[in-house]
Amino acid sequence: MTSDAVLISRSLAGDNDAFVEVVRRHAAAVSAYLVRRTDRAAAEDLLAEVWVAAFSARSSCDQALPDACPWLLGIARNVLRRYWRMQPGAQASSDLEELAAPVDPWPAVDEWIDSAAVVRRTLACLPAAEREVLLLVVWERLSVAEAARALGIPAGTARRRLHQARLVLRRTPEIVALSSECTAAREVN
Amino acid sequence: MDEMELVGRCGDVEPLSVEVVERAERILRAAMAASDSAEPLPPTTRRWSHPRRLLAGLGAAVVAIAATGAVVLISTGQGASSGPRRAASHNRVVAGTPADIRARVVDALSAGSNTILLVRSTMATPGEATIKSLAWYYPWAGQPGPVREAGSSWVAGDPAGKVEWEQTFTIPATDSSQASCGLRPAPGGRMVMRSLMSATGITIAFSDRTWQRTEISCVQSAPGLDAPAGLPSPSGRGPESDIRMMIADGLLREVGHQTVNGQPAIEFRSVTHGILTLALWVNASTYLPLRAVTTGPTGDPNPGKTWTEVDQYTFLSPTPANLAHLRITIPPGFSKAPPSSAQG
Secondary structure (H helix, E strand, O other): OOOHHHHHHHHHOOOHHHHHHHHHHOHHHHHHHHHHHOOHHHHHHHHHHHHHHHHHOHHHOOOOOOOOHHHHHHHHHHHHHHHHHHOOOOOOOOOHHHHOOOOOOOHHHHHHHHHHHHHHHHHHHOOHHHHHHHHHHHOOOOOHHHHHHHHOOOHHHHHHHHHHHHHHHHHOHHHHHHHHHHHHHHHHO | OOHHHHHHHOOOOOOOOHHHHHHHHHHHHHHHHHHHOOOOOOHHHHOOOOHHHHHHHHOHHHHHHHOOOHHHHHHOOOHHHOOOEOOOOOOOOOOOOHHHHHHHHHHHHHHOOOOEEEEEEEEEOOOOOOEEEEEEEEOOOOOOEEEEEEEEEEEOOEEEEEEEEEEEEEEOOOOHHHHOOEEEEOOOOOEEEEOOOOEEEEEEEOOOOEEEEEEEOOOOOOOOOOOOEOEOOOOOOOOOOHHHHHHHOOOEEEEEEEEEOOEEEEEEEEOOOOOOEEEEEEEOOOOOEEEEEEEEEOOOOOOOOEEEEEEEEEEEOOOHHHHHHHOOOOOOOOEEOOOEEEOO
């Protein structure tokens, strides 16, 4: 299979189809990146914007590296930043119980929402720079070096930030409790 | 389970649909065509946050592409709504008589109660803003019992001004006629319009940062695969999927075979003489709906003007992550508006 770097090189020479092939290859990864960080409706609108921005900036993609995914995620991050700057602040409500409808057939959903809320709250408390590295590694499954590339920072810095983020998570009592609960539940099952 | 696994579990998401990705690709190609043109892109093209605005600024290059038909769909926010493409093998016939095929569709629509139905809709009216919506239903098949619906709708290109809602219906285990809406006794000896099916829920308006509890006393059809209001009602309209009833009653008839979203599909058309028309495509293997297109007159004195609603159907397994879409969250700082009640 032709590498992303070769395709981007061709697109710089005027082959637009080559660039479309690159974005097709990474459509799932870029889509998931957007959906995880904003609501679905916004992600649907932003996907095209990421690709157009990537096309305009394709000369900035390091062609010494065959995989363009980290570079595309870096573009997506910049597009998201612009989007967030335009949005009014909104965070999860704390009074979910008050809003619960009379019929609630989904205790598993509650558990999922609750544990997700604990993790997300903890993630929100991490310094943004550490959180970004952690999520690129865990959610987008990038290596530390690739995450560093997406963020435009040295690999050593990314490694240090990831270490710091993991340390904070391990020291957060709610995360420790949740980890123990999940481990216990897994053993029971 | 370590902290990395916990964080990873929160990152499980349903991917964006093929239609959305295809729409993004069309926008990308439009931008490429614009950049290939002699004129440089105006500087503002790099500042748009939504495809619609992006297209508005791409200028002549996009107009030229619009002439081919590709961008008309993008500009109304209906990337997912492009008409079904005629398959090269469109004359391939699914085995069975029309009655057999209708029976298989009815069976498929009756069997999926432990499934989440996701409906993506686009409502386009000439000269007006296009409205988009997402709605999740669980369980979707209109069987007796509680049904949860949650969703959001927004003007295309303005997702920040959206309305979100969450409702719980209870579909009664009774004969259909009792579920239809009519005057019924209420506490205090009054007679009120109500059906045996009602809904309670919450609606959040992001445009004015308010939320309110809602109560709908007169739900006329089961949530999920309901036919749009205005189509002639199937007989004994009640707590069952309208589309299922229309097919069972022969009000939707098979007219051909096409490819929709890359999947072989059977096309049905409404055969009633009402002012609305409904076209439905079902997957030729699973017999589950893929897409419905409803058209009707806008009421404009110009007789040719019609609105079009395009609904895309996706069936999902009831994982906790998918079920969580059936819950909405009131953002902090939103004020509570007085409860509203309505007949639905």
